[in-house]
Amino acid sequence: MxxxxxxxxxxxxxxxxxxxxxxxxxxxxxxxxxxxxxxxxxxxxxxxxxxxxxxxxxxxxxxxxxxxxxxxxxxxxxxxxxxxxxxxxxxxxxxxxxxxxxxxxxxxxxxxxxxxxxxxxxxxxxxxxxxxxxxxxxxxxxxxxxxxxxxxxxxxxxxxxxxxxxxxxxxxxxxxxxSPRRPETFVTRKITAAAARIARDGGGVLAMGNLEPRRDxxxxxxxxxxxxxxxxxxxxxxxxxATGVTHSVGDFVRAAFARAGIDDWQAHVELDPRFVRPADAAVQVGDAGKAQRVLGWSTSVAFDELVGRMVDHDLELLTAHPDSSR
CATH class of the missing domain: 3.40.50.720 (NAD(P)-binding Rossmann-like Domain)
Structure with missing residues (x-):
């Protein structure tokens, strides 16, 4: 073994x-x-x-x-x-x-x-x-x-x-x-948890820093x-x-709110300078060609589905714990 x-x-x-x-x-x-x-x-x-x-x-x-x-x-x-x-x-x-x-x-x-x-x-x-x-x-x-x-x-x-x-x-x-296993200290899970909470409560605000950085x-x-x-x-x-495809932080917010059934996501997002990093790499996108050729590796989940799975998980958590304020 x-x-x-x-x-x-x-x-x-x-x-x-x-x-x-x-x-x-x-x-x-x-x-x-x-x-x-x-x-x-x-x-x-x-x-x-x-x-x-x-x-x-x-x-x-x-x-x-x-x-x-x-x-x-x-x-x-x-x-x-x-x-x-x-x-x-x-x-x-x-x-x-x-x-x-x-x-x-x-x-x-x-x-x-x-x-x-x-x-x-x-x-x-x-x-x-x-x-x-x-x-x-x-x-x-x-x-x-x-x-x-x-x-x-x-x-x-x-x-x-x-x-x-x-x-x-x-x-x-x-x-x-x-994935849904990200803690809420990560901006992605912060976004999906907020989208689920706002959908449940019928209102609320998500405080964010810069929405422009693009990530893979x-x-x-x-x-x-x-x-x-x-x-x-x-x-x-x-x-x-990497996937070789980039989306902005704003795209992530949009996809999360859409999965939660909220179309006017901009109305629930406010920019807060406290969440702006001293320096932030603006564009990151990887070429995984070598991993694909040498290791036979490939991706299996597209961006919108990835975000959707995280939102679904957070909605399920709120359903299981209806009195939660998270």
């Missing part, structure tokens, strides 16, 4: 990945930050939790030695670009140095035991910052414009360094990908599939994972 270790296992991607691997019969282990997360994960069949934090590279190395995984999925880290502006040092420690700690732990285990350890790093389109080309591919210049992007860029380039040392470290440069949004389980394909491919490499 193969063994896998997932960091960030309690997040959106980690939860989908764990379910997939357990269904495949893989012995799944997950890194969790605190006791409540450990208790939560203990209830999942086929998953063994381990307390630790990516910033504690010694503890991560200890867990890797204990678990002896065949596959490591490094999905953990600071997940919010906005938060990274508030905590740039912590972002660098967790998402940058923490990733390198995972690579180094894999290298040491491999060198000591002769067992190949395959690693996939969840990279991000934010490493490109203001891109030098559109769409972006694996050759696009790396020049981040946020602490989040800078930390991810360090981890991304370090993956290539470890490949040169004989460690199978693949990267997936993930563009925005969503995909379905999260599709992006998890890309990471599994990348880590299991015979040769480790970098892969852009």
């Amino acid at each position: 193969a063994t896998a270790l997932i960091t960030g296992i309690t997040g959106q991607d980690g939860s989908y990945l764990a379910e997939r691997l357990v269904a495949e019969g893989v012995d799944v282990h997950g890194l969790v930050r605190d006791e409540p997360e450990r208790v939560l994960l203990s209830d999942r069949a086929g998953v063994t939790p381990h307390l630790g934090d990516l910033s504690d590279t010694g503890r991560v190395a200890q867990i890797v030695q204990e678990v002896r995984p065949d596959e490591i999925y490094n999905l953990g880290g600071i997940s919010s670009v906005g938060f990274s502006w508030d905590e740039p040092v912590l972002t660098g420690l967790v998402s940058g140095l923490g990733a390198v700690g995972v690579f180094e732990a894999a290298r040491r285990l491999q060198d000591e035991t002769g067992q190949q350890v395959r690693v996939v790093q969840a990279s991000s389109a934010e490493i490109f910052g203001t891109p030098d080309r559109t769409p972006q591919d694996e050759q696009t210049a790396i020049r981040p414009v946020s602490p989040y992007g800078a930390a991810k860029a360090y981890a991304h380039t370090s993956a290539a360094v470890y490949r040169s040392r004989g460690v199978h470290v693949a990267t997936c440069v993930l563009y925005n990908h969503e 949004w995909g379905w999260a389980p599709d992006y998890v599939d890309a990471m599994v394909r990348a880590v299991r491919h015979p040769e480790a490499d970098d892969f852009v994972v």
Whole structure:
């Protein structure tokens, strides 16, 4: 039986990945930050939790030695670009140095035991910052414009360094990908939850920052599939994972309100400068041609359906909890 270790296992991607691997019969282990997360994960069949934090590279190395995984999925880290502006040092420690700690732990285990350890790093389109080309591919210049992007860029380039040392470290440069499992701290889920609430209440306001930035949004389980394909491919490499189609934040709002049955969405949206980021990459769209050719990867859910599934989920939550004020 193969063994896998997932960091960030309690997040959106980690939860989908764990379910997939357990269904495949893989012995799944997950890194969790605190006791409540450990208790939560203990209830999942086929998953063994381990307390630790990516910033504690010694503890991560200890867990890797204990678990002896065949596959490591490094999905953990600071997940919010906005938060990274508030905590740039912590972002660098967790998402940058923490990733390198995972690579180094894999290298040491491999060198000591002769067992190949395959690693996939969840990279991000934010490493490109203001891109030098559109769409972006694996050759696009790396020049981040946020602490989040800078930390991810360090981890991304370090993956290539470890490949040169004989460690199978693949990267997936993930563009925005969503699902009902996104927390409301993410703008996409904030939008769909608000659309559901306003539809239920017959009125209300959604406060937003800039509606102009365009993003390449995909379905999260599709992006998890890309990471599994990348880590299991015979040769480790970098892969852009994207749909190749962009929509603005305003488009996302429109689609969410339309799914909730609200046509005049502009009447329920107000712009609030508190939600404007210090710097924001204006256009991000990826060219996933390499992932399609080499990994046989493809997307399965279009933009409007993706947004619709999130809105449907939030409407169901409000139906199940009619007294909720969320």
